Amino acid sequence: MSRPLVGILTVLALTAAACGSDADIEVSDVWGRPSPAVATNGAFYMVITNNADTTDHLISVASDACGVAELHESMMSDGVMSMSPVDAAGIEVPGGGRAALEVGGLHVMCVDKQADFVAGETFDLSLEFDNAGTMVVEAEIREG
């Protein structure tokens, strides 16, 4: 392999590595399921990774796709499913750890959908973290 090419690849690799680990909070696998047009609400799921040493919290979510977006948790107890908003502190993401928003557990409840949730559609979600501040991520509508 030629020397200049090796140099360019090295720089690219280092840049990619830096981008991958620089941010304290990384959000991946942001998605929601296609939802009947007649359904008032939808849900979004994601995985949040905290690369910092200290605990952070996802405090709130906003999106043009939702009249209001709330952080909720579905909980199963003796076969009875209940769903309630998480408390004001938000969703905890431990330092060096992660929080999974997933089906049947923590999720973003998209109240009063403002758009059709059809497969292939994408929506911006604005996530507000206690320490890391605000970041915008893209949610994809897909079947699972």
Add this chain to the structure above:
Amino acid sequence: MTDTPIAEEPTPPPSRSPWRYALVALPLVIAGLVFWWGYNRAQPHQFSGAVIQGVSAAPDFTLSSDRGPVSLSDYEGKVVLLYFGYTFCPDVCPTTLFDVAGAVEDLSDDEAEDVQLVFVTIDPARDTAERLGQYVRHFDGRFVGVTGTEEEIGSVATLYGIYYRAGEGTEATGYLMEHTATLLVVDRNGNLKLVIPFGVQSDAMASDIRYMLR
């Protein structure tokens, strides 16, 4: 690559050797398959939910859909999946319907013909028959959604041991329902046979349904 000659040719194996291996291996493979088939047939079907032992007749009821009244007895001879939920629910109810739709899709057309999902709302104040119909048909055009008065829904839920209650919500959501989130399966003879908990995947559900259709 260049055309440098290879220093040493590997010794070619004796030409009839692969066939000899095949002659030995083939009967072994056949014996293995026969054993595996027999073993599987001898095993009882492993259901993905809790099996209701004995005969427990599923109580009949009549509620309203956007296409007219629906009674459980309309589906006599079919496997009926009963789910009590509400359309305002963003997470668990649509996931369950999505999984059931996936299971029905896994079945052959003939099998699917003999399966009926009935979604009973536990939130009749918000779920009209029209809303329910459009909601359930998003998942599968054959699904049926039914509603009734608070009293009618309450008595059907009681018959099937379904708990529900309006719980606290937020300003934006209003109340949120708490409800038993299991899928009840009625067999071809009209007996309540299986209770599938939330979270069972489509393929496991399809396997249970297929077994019950036999």
